[in-house]
Amino acid sequence: MRLFLKKGLGLLLVVMLLWLILTSYITVAEAAPPAKNVVLFIGDGMGYGHLTLGRIFKGNALTVDGFKYNGTVSTYPNDPVEKWVTDSSAAATAIATGVKTYNSAISVDVNKKPVETILEIAQKKGKATGLVTTTRITHATPAAFAAHNVDRDAENEIAVDMLNHKVDVLLGGGKQHFISKEQGGKREDGRDLIAEAKKMGYTVVENRDEMLKVTRGKLLGLFKMSHLSFEIDRDSGREPSLAEMTKKAIEILSKDKDGFFLMVEGGRIDHASHIHDGAVVARDVLAFDEAVKVALDFAKGRNDTLVIVTADHETGGLSIGGYGQYNFEPEVLKLQKNSIEEVIAPKLTPDNIKQVFSNYLGIEDLTIDEMILMLNAFKEKDKNPSAVVNAVADIMSKRALLGWTSTAHTGADVPVMAYGPYAETFTGHIDNTDIFKLMVQAIGLKIYR
Ligand SMILES: [Zn+2]
Known part of the structure; x- marks a missing residue:
């Protein structure tokens, strides 16, 4: 009985060893070479x-x-x-x-x-x-x-x-x-x-x-x-x-x-x-x-x-399409020549709005509502330094139908x-x-x- 147990244990050990060698070989063979x-x-x-x-x-x-x-x-x-x-x-x-x-x-x-x-x-x-x-x-x-x-x-x-x-x-x-x-x-x-x-x-x-x-x-x-x-x-x-x-x-x-x-x-x-x-x-x-x-x-x-x-x-x-409309107008954005924040807004004054919109944003038909929005932004500028930037960005996004939630x-x-x-x-x-x-x-x- 003892001998049998010993033999059995020995056999089990050999099998386990073989199993370990085999599985480790398989994992090595399966794993792709690492990315250099x-x-x-x-x-x-x-x-x-x-x-x-x-x-x-x-x-x-x-x-x-x-x-x-x-x-x-x-x-x-x-x-x-x-x-x-x-x-x-x-x-x-x-x-x-x-x-x-x-x-x-x-x-x-x-x-x-x-x-x-x-x-x-x-x-x-x-x-x-x-x-x-x-x-x-x-x-x-x-x-x-x-x-x-x-x-x-x-x-x-x-x-x-x-x-x-x-x-x-x-x-x-x-x-x-x-x-x-x-x-x-x-x-x-x-x-x-x-x-x-x-x-x-x-x-x-x-x-x-x-x-x-x-x-x-x-x-x-x-x-x-x-x-x-x-x-x-x-x-x-x-x-x-x-x-x-x-x-x-x-x-x-x-x-x-x-x-x-x-x-x-x-x-x-x-x-x-x-x-x-x-x-x-x-x-x-x-x-x-x-x-x-x-x-x-x-x-x-x-x-x-x-x-x-x-x-x-x-x-x-950001959403493609906004303001409740089933459309998007990328051509509006393609006419813009510079960034609003770093180039366009710093050039704007209450007196040159039409000219800057034409030169930098390709907008020749600024509406009365848009003009009012811009003039109000200048009034707000002391309280809110980014008011002018925001107003221009709003006008562009609305024209392009580009939506934003935050x-x-x-x-x-x-x-x-x-x-x-x-x-x-x-x-x-x-x-x-x-x-x-x-x-x-x-x-x-x-x-x-
Ligand atoms: Zn951020």
Whole structure:
């Protein structure tokens, strides 16, 4: 009996061992090779309506329409007051760390403790890293990948934190947070972070031509004091486009034999949506889409690069068609030459309304009601500095039948699309925290929060 038991146990052990070897072999054989490179695109405030607007404006399919794998993403934060509507920092924290947090947190949890980001994890794996944006580089979305702060507005602190993270490529605006007040910036500690960055080995560039010349090494590009221009206003000789910055970042980062992680943000889709400037939203969506094409062209020539496109939240409650009508008039928006907020409204006075509407908005038939709206806005301007901007945006949106439900963000789901290794995991309905988890899985790490 004893002998039989021993023999039985022995046999069982052998069978179990064989089983273990076999199953581990099968899992290894089944798992696809990890993605060496990850390019994550975030269209700030870019909901489904924004994509439709861009597509109609272009008159053709967007690059992002060609992604075979896509899904929907829920975006709500873990905020005690603003329960269902996230801001950019809580959403970026969720995407960068897999942890939901309160609005205005930069990669810290609800207890204000720092949480490790996908960029930090990629660095630990020896990968090169990059952040590219059309906002200040210290703004919520890029900040959440390479800084930890209890408050998104502490951009001077965030600039120091981001430099200390030794991100290989940083391209965007926000020079004001890198230089002292004496130098014309916003730093109160007298530090010159541009000089410090140079000492750390960064090449620092401040215009398009300087950027295009750099081909390797660490690169810090700060092209404006605050945000970069809206695409519609951009001086293409001086300021690089989002696509050009993306191309440069990939060119430099792809030299790392361990691969790279790059986040690219179309950061001002959100800004234009807050003020209901549809023509500017459309152009910034198209500029974002062109940047996606750059990464997709890179990924298509190989089988090791995962490209993900998503948004942090929807802004404006944008709808194609509005004001109770079954129509939309994109041609109205196509005549607009500049952004309302940064170029057109500053030119307006009560005396030149007709002339500015004709020159910049292609409107020759301003109605009496519209004229009254504008004149009232000027009267209101002392109490409400954005009254004139809002009035122009209202006139344009009504003429185009572009609908808006809010001047803030909404809790609507946003899109996610993916291409490359593990792209099929970014399908169905997921949460924004899943994007972090799926990226970690895609680069070959199994343990995640
Ligand atoms: Zn916003």
